[in-house]
Amino acid sequence: MSIASPFFEALIGKAVSHVWRGHGSAIFVEFGTLTAHTRKDKTQGQAFGELSLMIQWSWRIERPKSILGGSWSPEARWPGMFEKLKGATVSEVQLYGQLPEICVSLSNGLRLTSFMTAEGQPEWALIALQPKIGSLCVKRGSLCVEPPNL
Template identity: 60%
Template sequence: MQLATPFTEAILGKTVSHVWRGHRSALFLEFGMLTPRTKRNGDPGNACGQISLMIEWGWRIERPRSILGGCWSEEKRWPGMFKQLLGSKVDGVEFIGRLPEIVVLLSNGLRVVSFMPAEGQPQWTLLAHSPALGDLSVKRGRLYLDPPQPAFPHIGEIR
């Protein structure tokens, strides 16, 4: 888990600044100061935090003794669940299981947990934008670091 140490150190104490839904049930949590982004068509995109957590489709939000909801909950409940994450601080990050899933422990007692319910690998990524640490994910059953890429002219632009 030494590979994860720079990421866990960078995210500790950061505030959940923005939560948004990607394609289908993908969940994005943005931590720390936000940077606005613009889509290629000129419309505003979702802001990007100093660190982002993307969970592609298997996720849930846990209370201390029950599940608040998750990717299989009614979609109309999602905005209320996401709102409960906003403003909380990261108290810890854990990696659980033989194939590492990520658990983000928040100051309000909630936990955001990834879980992959299908074949393949866990489908989550921690993206460190500032500091530029690269991306942490799982490949071949182990934590994998994709090193930082050089900045591109369209850094604030998304598709």
């Protein structure tokens, strides 16, 4: 059993409930039931799902036979691409490459993939808030599980 198995098992069958842009080209894909988030200053933050996939940069959304778009697409196209992910459920999760990158396949035929194009490590994390099993990420070229923030 891989250290990724509990994360992937928790993700399978979950619907994409929210997609939002972080800093720069970072995206967050929220899966499952959303929970509202209020910041310390009492303003409303982004809602988060039971599981969240963060891809810091270099990502793309694939159709079955072409690329719908990605982090290098015109930013004006991003909201429309994100909408196409919403409501679809996760059918498969895979890791690929010598340095682990992630690919999430959805019930509507789309796939979301990470692929780092700069020096360093792949910059993605699968964060599990329900179940509270921590975060799956890449450190020093290998998968790593960071404990949950309690």
